[in-house]
Amino acid sequence: MEKKIYKIAVIGGDGIGPEVLAEGIKVLNRTAELDGSFAFDFTYFPWGCQYYLEHGEMMPEDGIEQLSRFDAIYLGAVGYPGVPDHISLRGLLIKIRKSFDEYVNLRPVKLLKGAPCPLAGVKREDIDMVFVRENSEGEYAGAGAWLYKDTPREVVIQDSVFSRFGTERIIRYAYDLARKEHKSLTSISKGNALNYSMVFWDQIFAEVGKEYPDVETHSYLVDAASMFMVKDPKRYGIIVCSNLFGDILTDLGAAISGGMGLAAGANLNPERKYPSMFEPIHGSAPDIAGQGKANPLASIWSASQMLDFFGHKDWGKKLIDIIEEMMVEKKVLTPDMGGTATTEEVGDEAVRLLGK
Numbered sequence: 001m002e003k004k005i006y007k008i009a010v011i012g013g014d015g016i017g018p019e020v021l022a023e024g025i026k027v028l029n030r031t032a033e034l035d036g037s038f039a040f041d042f043t044y045f046p047w048g049c050q051y052y053l054e055h056g057e058m059m060p061e062d063g064i065e066q067l068s069r070f071d072a073i074y075l076g077a078v079g080y081p082g083v084p085d086h087i088s089l090r091g092l093l094i095k096i097r098k099s100f101d102e103y104v105n106l107r108p109v110k111l112l113k114g115a116p117c118p119l120a121g122v123k124r125e126d127i128d129m130v131f132v133r134e135n136s137e138g139e140y141a142g143a144g145a146w147l148y149k150d151t152p153r154e155v156v157i158q159d160s161v162f163s164r165f166g167t168e169r170i171i172r173y174a175y176d177l178a179r180k181e182h183k184s185l186t187s188i189s190k191g192n193a194l195n196y197s198m199v200f201w202d203q204i205f206a207e208v209g210k211e212y213p214d215v216e217t218h219s220y221l222v223d224a225a226s227m228f229m230v231k232d233p234k235r236y237g238i239i240v241c242s243n244l245f246g247d248i249l250t251d252l253g254a255a256i257s258g259g260m261g262l263a264a265g266a267n268l269n270p271e272r273k274y275p276s277m278f279e280p281i282h283g284s285a286p287d288i289a290g291q292g293k294a295n296p297l298a299s300i301w302s303a304s305q306m307l308d309f310f311g312h313k314d315w316g317k318k319l320i321d322i323i324e325e326m327m328v329e330k331k332v333l334t335p336d337m338g339g340t341a342t343t344e345e346v347g348d349e350a351v352r353l354l355g356k
C-alpha cells in the first residue's frame with residue numbers, strides 16, 4: 001500500500017510558539033511511524049514578529065499562495081512585545097483564517113482525567129462542551145474607520161459584520177455537529193443590547209433550527225452564559241457563538257478545564273478547498289519564552305485535532321489518552337501544572353507512552 005504523505009506548513013511564530021510545536025511534531029512523527037500507512041512532510045516558515053522587524057510585514061506578499069499548497073497548517077503563536085498586537089494578529093493569524101475561509105473555529109472544552117479544575121463541586125463529566133466559534137466575520141471583520149486621528153475630534157468606529165451567508169453556515173455547522181454527536185446545542189448572543197447583529201443571529205438560529213427538530217436547543221445571553229460556565233457547566237454540549245464571544249468564552253473554558261497550557265483549537269475550512277489550521281489557543285507567553293517552561297500539551301491536543309481531521313480518529317483519541325495518562329501520573333508535567341519537567345521532557349514522555 002502506498003503511504004499517504006500529509007504536507008504540513010509549520011509556522012512556529014513567536015515566543016513559546018516554536019517550543020511547543022516542536023513537541024507536537026515529535027508526537028505526530030512517532031504516530032505516523034507506528035501506524036505505517038501515512039507520514040508527515042513538515043515545511044517550516046520563519047514568519048512572525050522577528051520577520052516583521054526585518055521585513056516590515058508578518059509574512060511575505062505571496063505567503064498565502066505558498067501556504068495554499070499544503071494539506072494543513074500547524075501554528076504556534078503570534079505576537080510579541082515590540083510589535084503592536086493588532087499588526088501581528090491581523091498580519092498573520094487573521095489573514096490566514098480569512099484567506100482560507102477557515103470559518104469554523106472548533107474549540108473543545110473538556111475536563112480530561114487528571115486536569116486541574118478551579119471550580120468547586122464539579123465532576124469531570126460535567127465539563128464536556130465544544131465551542132463552534134464563527135471565525136470569518138462578526139466583530140473581527142476589520143471594518144470601521146478612524147476619523148480626525150490625533151485631534152480633539154477623534155472618532156473611531158468598529159463595525160461588526162454579520163452576513164446571512166456567514167451566519168447561516170456557522171449555525172448549520174453547529175446543528176450538524178450536535179445532531180451527529182447527540183448533544184444539545186446552545187446559541188450564545190446578546191440580542192437585548194445589540195439590536196441588529198444579535199437579533200439577526202437569534203433569528204437565523206431559530207430559522208435553521210426548523211431543519212433540525214431532533215436537536216435540543218437553548219439560547220442564552222452572553223453574560224448569563226459566562227456565569228453558567230462557572231456555576232453549572234454541565235448544561236452545555238455544543239455551543240455556537242460569534243467571533244468575539246467565542247474568543248472570550250473559550251479562554252474562560254480553558255481556565256475551567258486545565259488552563260491555557262492545555263487548550264487547543266482548530267480553524268477549519270470544512271469544504272477542504274483550502275488548508276485548515278491547527279493551534280494551541282494560548283499566545284506567545286513572553287513571560288516564560290525561552291526557558292523550557294511552556295506546556296506543550298495544548299499543541300499535542302491540536303495535533304490530535306489534526307489527526308481527527310485527516311480521518312485518523314483512532315490516533316486522535318490515542319493522543320488524548322496519553323495527555324490524560326500524563327496528567328493522572330503527575331510525574332512529567334510543566335510548572336503551570338505543578339510539575340518540574342521541561343517542555344522537551346513532556347514531549348519525550350508523550351512519545352514514549354505512544355510506543356508503549
Ligand code: NAI
Nearest residue numbers: 077078079080085260261281282283284285288294295336
Ligand atoms: P498568553 O496566552 O501568551 O499568556 C497568558 C498567560 O498564560 C501567561 O502567564 C503565560 O505564561 C501563560 N501560558 C500561556 N500558554 C502557556 C503554556 N503553553 N504553558 C504554560 N503557560 C502558558 O496571552 P498574553 O500574555 O495575553 O499574550 C501574549 C502575546 O500572545 C500577545 O502578543 C498576544 O497578542 C499574543 N496572542 C496570540 C494568540 C495566537 O497566536 N493565537 C492568542 C493569544 C494571544
Ligand code: MG
Nearest residue numbers: 247248251281
Ligand atoms: Mg483568544
